Amino acid sequence: MDMLMFQLERNSSKPMYEQLCEGIKKGITEGTIPTESKLPSKRKLAEFLNISQTTIELAYAQLLAEGFIASKPRVGYFVEAVEELAYVEKNIQYPAIPTSLSRETFNIDFNPGQIDTESFPFHLWRKYAKEAIDEQSQELLLIGSPQGEQELREEIATYLYQSRGVICAPNQIVIGSGTEQLMPMIIRLLGPSSRFAIENPGYPLTHHIFKQTDRPAIPINVDDEGLLINDLEHSKANVVYVTPSHQFPTGAVLSAPRRAQLLNWASQKNDRYIIEDDYDSEFRYIGKPIAALQGMDKSDSVIYISTFSKSLMPSLRIAYFVLPPKLVEVYNQAFNYYTSTVPRFEQHILAQFMRDGHFAKHLNRMRKIYRKKLEKLTMALEPFSPTVKISGEQAGMHIVLTISHTKSAAELKDLAQEKGIRIIPIQEYMMDPILNGKPTQFLLGFGGIKDEEISQSVQQLMEAWGIRA
Incomplete structure (x- = not known):
């Protein structure tokens, strides 16, 4: 490949390295940049586009982290085989619809x-708590929506779209008191015939949950590119639990080819689902956060789950999952008796905290x-x-x-x-x-x-x- 032609908006609020990165990703996924082709050197592309080599270096580093390209020492960067990977456009509209450890004290x-407890914004949280606990908030004394407060679900939907590329409406979100309460709901929702696979090594809490619900999970090994999708394809599982953006505990990022392979695996049968646990996606230190699988999903097969434990505090006990549209009605029928396990006051406080921009500033x-x-x-x-x-x-x-x-x-x-x-x-x-x-x-x-x-x-x-x- 001689050179890459992209329209970069120099006056845009989006950094040029992100614009370049997205342009190259789109070219790879759409096939205009062929697999195994060599990308231009950082110096040549910088001269051609009249931008700094640092901008090129940041874009290539992000593409390398996400597995769209591979580096060959002293040779250059080459495009990886990415099969058919969905690309998240920014103008997409919303659709209509911790480990088990002892209590011993250590030095x-x-x-x-x-988490870092000393850096929590107590003064702001206290302000919203005082405002919530007032005679004007009498309705919060009553039982609210089974799925959680509408205002909080709206804030979560907006946040997820802006930060993770997750595409959802508030009515697809269910709020609960932690992963240990939400995962059994998902297991029940997917029915008794489902067979689950889980990363190995993986999050111990989910191991216990599957055992306690008499749904033994099939262990699928991971390497430095994340879950071994070939092993999953040869298993009898139809549902897989993964941590693709930052695999727990190895820290591996599920590479772009494997993401495409995993999404394609899920799309092949109607009863196949991916449970995507995005437990600490807010904290990435090289480039921008890896896009969530949910935003790339074309077949309504991804159930997205996350929590505020790492981003705010473990004791808040607020987590949530995002259902694909085809499962929303199934959820409503299965849990029509359900009452939200998270106090309405805490949901209201968090919603106001997010609404006024303090959550983003805190992150x-x-x-x-x-x-x-x-x-x-x-x-x-x-x-x-x-x-x-x-x-x-x-x-x-x-x-x-x-x-x-x-x-x-x-x-x-x-x-x-x-x-x-x-x-x-x-x-x-x-x-x-x-x-x-x-x-x-x-x-x-x-x-x-x-x-x-x-x-x-x-x-x-x-x-x-x-x-x-």
């Missing part, structure tokens, strides 16, 4: 479920805070390389440590615990914990570690393991 807690602030923590963490770990390697640092509030050590993961966990440090081996997130020949890996959550304590916490962990810089 240092690398639990991936922790921007927390993204900067967590990025700074991540930078300090990677710097603190750098002296211990190559004994300690990190991965999964592109997004979220945890990274994966790969350790070269004579001791097993269980032994290293015990050594850390003896020093008052909690850190969890990745084996504990697997349905089959036997990992013969697999590397020793741990999840290191940094959200709850104070900024000024990161370096010392890493040093104490390495000392507990006998690893020297």
